[in-house]
Amino acid sequence: MAKRLTVTPSRCIGCRTCEIACAFSHPVGAPAGPPLPGLTRIRAFPVRPPERGIPVVCLQCDQAACAKVCPTAALQRDDQTGAILVHEERCIRCRACVWACPWGNVGFDGVRTQVYKCDLCGGDPQCARYCPSRALEQLD
Amino acid sequence: MIVNINGRDLLASPEETLLQVARRNGIPIPTLCEHAGLEPWGGCRLCVVEMTRGGTGPVRVVPSCLQPVEDGLRVETHTPRILRIRAVLLDLLLARTPDARRIQELALEHGVKRTSFVPRRDPDKCILCNICVRACAAVGADALGTAGRGAAGRISLPFGDDASACVGCGACALSCPTGAIEMTDRGSERRIWGRTFQRLPCPSCGAPTLTREHAAHLAGRSGLPAESFGACERCRREQASRLFLDLVGK
């Protein structure tokens, strides 16, 4: 069994380091803010007080709505990592996946005109690597 | 099975096309109408190659995007004849769409700096690759087709102006390789194919999302209620976070 990106929201301190780690690991597309090189695929929503947060990231669902609605099979599960990946060359940009994901985890990059989502960084998710409070972990 | 391309013996599986085998092995073949997510169409003819069966039969010129592999095929992708065919095609396309960047680049690569035909008087950017038509069919709306022939060929709605099947998803405009299809979003309004659509407001923040017709179309295809498709990603995520917050306790 592949490792799994595991979220423990009760540990999240709302620092949003994960968002920055993600944007830096995907240096493509429209900048999310001036210092960031790319768009983030994870969000940590701050909840206060006290200082904490709730990370929201793709769950790589077993019955993934995004993959189901895609008319060109551009979203396919990678057997190695378990991530549902966007095969951009197959995408026709109808954005059905964006509207279908119940968790809002598929975005559309208007600059590249391309949908994007969490790809688990090829099996080594950088959000988990940089999360200081182990709210995000890559576990067996 | 084994096919030989430009003198190299290459392993291929029966469901592959010649173009796929070539691409997989880093052999460049120019294409315009090929799209990995759509059915091959074979319309642009830029991907033509020379092919011989068993090494002895007659040399045939075939579009590699449509040609299934067969054991023992011998293929040449860049003979003088093939390059000449591609140059003529690009010469014609350059007369049709002098402003399309992709055509300009490809033409130049094939030594065509200026078209030797009479350029079209009021050119658009459509290169008749049919990607929009096939994308629309894949979406399931099937609102587009082709009309006219030769130089008068164009992408068209049925009867020229019947946009009733269009759901305003924008896949045609966004997948067109030359940006030939006009789509404008202004506020909640989307204009495309001469029709004006209303984009549904996100129930939480009011930002415009997909068109009402696209939501209904997705609902029809998925069996889910149309409301499942109306929220923007930002608000969905925020809702998810609130759901998780409820689960872990405040």
Ligand code: SF4
């Ligand atoms: S409008 Fe664009 S996608 Fe459609 S046939 Fe013309 S060039 Fe191809």
Ligand code: FES
């Ligand atoms: S790519 Fe083969 S005919 Fe267009």
